[in-house]
Amino acid sequence: MPQKPKPPKSAQPKAPSAPPPRRSVPSVPHPTSAAPGHTHASLDRSTMATLARMTSGLSPHAILDAWGDWAMHLARAPGRQIELMERAQSNWLKLARFAAAATLGQSPEKPFAPGRYDTRWTHQGWAKAPFAVWQQGFLATQDWWQGATSDLRGLKRQNAQRTGFMMRQLLDTVSPANFPVANPEILEKTWQTGARNLFDGAVHYADDAHHILANEHRPVPDQFALGKVLACTKGEVVFRNELMELIQYSPTTDKVQAEPVLIVPAWIMKYYILDLSPENSLIRWLVGQGYTVFCISWRNPGAEHADLSLEDYRLQGVMQALEEVNRIVPDQKVHANGYCLGGTLLAITAATMARDHDTRLASITLMAAQVDFAEAGELLLFLDESQVAYLEDMMWAQGYLDRPQMSGAFAAIRSEDLIWTRAVRRYFLGEPDLPTDMGVWVNDTTRMPARMHSEYLRGVFLENRITAGRFAVEGRVIALKDIEVPMFVVATETDHIAPWRSVYKTALFTDCDMHVLLTKGGHNGGILSEPGHKGRHYRIGHRPAGAHYLDPDSWLAANDPVAGSWWPEWSRWLDSHSSGTQAARIPALGLGPAPGEYIHQC
Known part of the structure; x- marks a missing residue:
């Protein structure tokens, strides 16, 4: 049976760690802070911010x-x-x-x-x-x-x-x-x-x-209480700083793979999309496959966090989490998994680590995550220089991008279903919104720090700097082709946020050994494709390291659908890139049980 280790000293309850020194990212501007003394510019920005509130952020x-x-x-x-x-x-x-x-x-x-x-x-x-x-x-x-x-x-x-x-x-x-x-x-x-x-x-x-x-945030219904019904996989918060909590989940098997898994979720929504109800929780399922699983839970920032940068999310988020995983599971490489924007941040981090000869990663999994944004779907309709400047002025005044301003853009893409059909059923048919686990999560939105979101919109999305060879970390440009560890890229067929052909372009800008998997479903539903889910299928293809590029349509024609969930396929891939099993690791007592405190922030 697994032995419970002594609580490591650093995992004992403590004050939030001081953030590491901020390092500049010169290639990505952050025009969300007004220069002192520039009263004319401040007047312009205040006027635009007022107009932006009136138009819900549309220029x-x-x-x-x-x-x-x-x-x-x-x-x-x-x-x-x-x-x-x-x-x-x-x-x-x-x-x-x-x-x-x-x-x-x-x-x-x-x-x-x-x-x-x-x-x-x-x-x-x-x-x-x-x-x-x-x-x-x-x-x-x-x-x-x-x-x-x-x-x-x-x-x-x-x-x-x-x-x-x-x-x-x-x-x-x-x-x-x-x-x-x-x-x-x-x-x-x-x-x-x-x-x-x-x-x-x-x-x-x-x-x-x-x-x-009243701009009120609806509370999570009691029948979907966080930590009891949703996000209820047992674990321990083993680290906390001003930006994130790191959760280590309790094992459910006597043996686990030697290499742990670190999950980097998107900060645009709360992490528990990957730990919804017990029957469709990817985290619970992965723990049951014999893995030591860690997951980041991002805090919900307020106006006081307006100056947090994308680099802070890399350093205080992914890199700090990796440090803690290395401390808890020493002398082992880590399987890193990034979902949505978390996958984009993980790709930036992995390319930086490769450039700096940091070899702590065993593999990289990207789920519905883009590294190139030239074909980013209908979200591009909301972005140009005028629109980004408009949003920056609004965030400059608020300190963040608020929940309704962000969720409205996603709903508008599918307005006939997400807005009008719901309105008719709720207001004319008198039907209540019956809560579901996915619906509760969708409504549990977060805010975006002004500086970080500006850097993301400009440097990553609008100017597409990652794949253009113009994205600098610590003053030096990174390149995805430097990544040498194997990659597993998951796309979903009907994704309107990260279209699968855009996700597939990861293969165009990398040279490592790569498996690409395309699964049925949308941005969220396709990822939550647990074994036994009816009507599911996926396609998978393998590109050896250094192989020639295959365009997405040729790849689609070359790989036939496979019935069932893609999760076991991913588990087999993880097993093939792991070094063997050992006794299960039980989390030491840390800062409180999962799902932690940050998940409850409104």
């Missing part, structure tokens, strides 16, 4: 620039204008034929289909007149605007995508699904309940409005 200049660019290029393109007139005529004729047939009681084939994630039309009432005609009219208009905002010679592609995105947002506001008299599901529910659904919806609306206006 009016960026919006006007996109529409102006689109309108000017369309005005000088008579061929496209004729094409759009023909498209309007074609759509109108299709709609007229459908409406005539539907009015006569026939069941014609619908000429326009909703988008992949558009669940507003699932009720059977949308198949009958007049609702079917209204639905098809909306989709016909949506189809025309999709053609009108498609790529046009000379038009910036980002502006074409922005105008299309903004038109989808505007059209969604007038969708017939949003109005009780035009939505058959709302009418049916109102008839069945005697309008009770509308009363319940009004109560829900008042409650939501109160929380939004």
